[in-house]
Amino acid sequence: MLTTTKEPLDFKAIFQSWVDGTNKKWGHDRNKTLGGSEAFGCLRKAWYKRNGFEPDPEYEESWGALRRGDIIENHIVVPAMEWGAKELKLFEFLMGGENQITLFDGDPDDFDDNGRPEGVLSVTPDGLIRGVARNALAKYGVVDLGTDCFMLEVKSIDPRVDLSEEKAIHHGQTQIQMGLMRQTTAFKPNYAVILYINASFLDDIEVFVVKFDEKKFKIAQDRAELVFKTTDPSKLHREGVIDGTCQYCPYQQSCLDTTVKAMPGKTTDKKRQTDPALVGDLLKDELLFRRRAATKAAKKAKEELDRLNEEIKEVLRRHGSNKAQGNSWSVSYTMAQGRQTLDKSSLEAAGIDVSEHMKLGNPYEILKVTFKDLDDEDA
Structure with a gap:
């Protein structure tokens, strides 16, 4: 029997409730390790998350891209790989779909003499392809895999993204997958395949192959260790500033507070300056x-x-055209309206004291470097 309600329907709230109630359940506490998708992201963001900081009050987490990826993985990629394995008998498809496993570089519940967890890095690969010839990836530039297996990673992408190579953060993620697979299992993959699938046109699939690099895997382990051994977040680089992801971070205010607190005082002592x-x-x-x-x-x-x-x-x-397009590109030329702004002069003329309605924005940093000998200054 249907339950009637006096409240009007909110479809966005219905979807949000569905997402909250059906989010993937993990068999381990993900805050005890640094995940493969985070290891080459902003470490300061990862530090706040693992040290119990609350997200900014106005922050709203978007679930769209995550669920988009889940849908494409579960309903396109996994069935296709299972088809290739069972029907076409091209390979074995392991550790994918419902059989996914999480790999750890140690037990996060065990601690060393300094009180730090033994395991600080974890990753959940999208699958392992096994039982292939060593030239299986020859079409993609790898003539010899050196073994009979390789890792598989799936990413959905916005149709507007133009990829000439895999994204750096995904490259790092596959390095961790291969490293932990080699370290903790009998499989020794030398390569990983990243499939980028266009979210609008599912048949538009970009394939990139990543070769295992022991040094990069060690860097990932070192970065994970940093997150768990650092006590002062100001010691961690704000990498979101570099890769442009700060605007999506749930800890912008915490990060700003850290930066302001760590700002050196005004130095007037010439001896100290030199x-x-x-x-x-x-x-x-x-x-x-x-x-x-x-x-x-x-x-x-x-x-x-x-x-x-x-x-x-x-x-x-x-x-006489504001648009043009070719096989792999398009151009659009339009005129946008100017932004609406408050006319302070008209408000003051109307007898309104504008100063009573002004608010101070967040502080920001200024770095100025001057080369006097070359008369060259920039900020």
């Missing part, structure tokens, strides 16, 4: 000079980008 240890660290590996070179390169690249944009716009204007 301290040999400080100067030596800034000049180590030509840090400041590499920054100057990067700044000049960025300015030059920006100028070139602006020039090319103007040339493209001119071609479209000349042909």
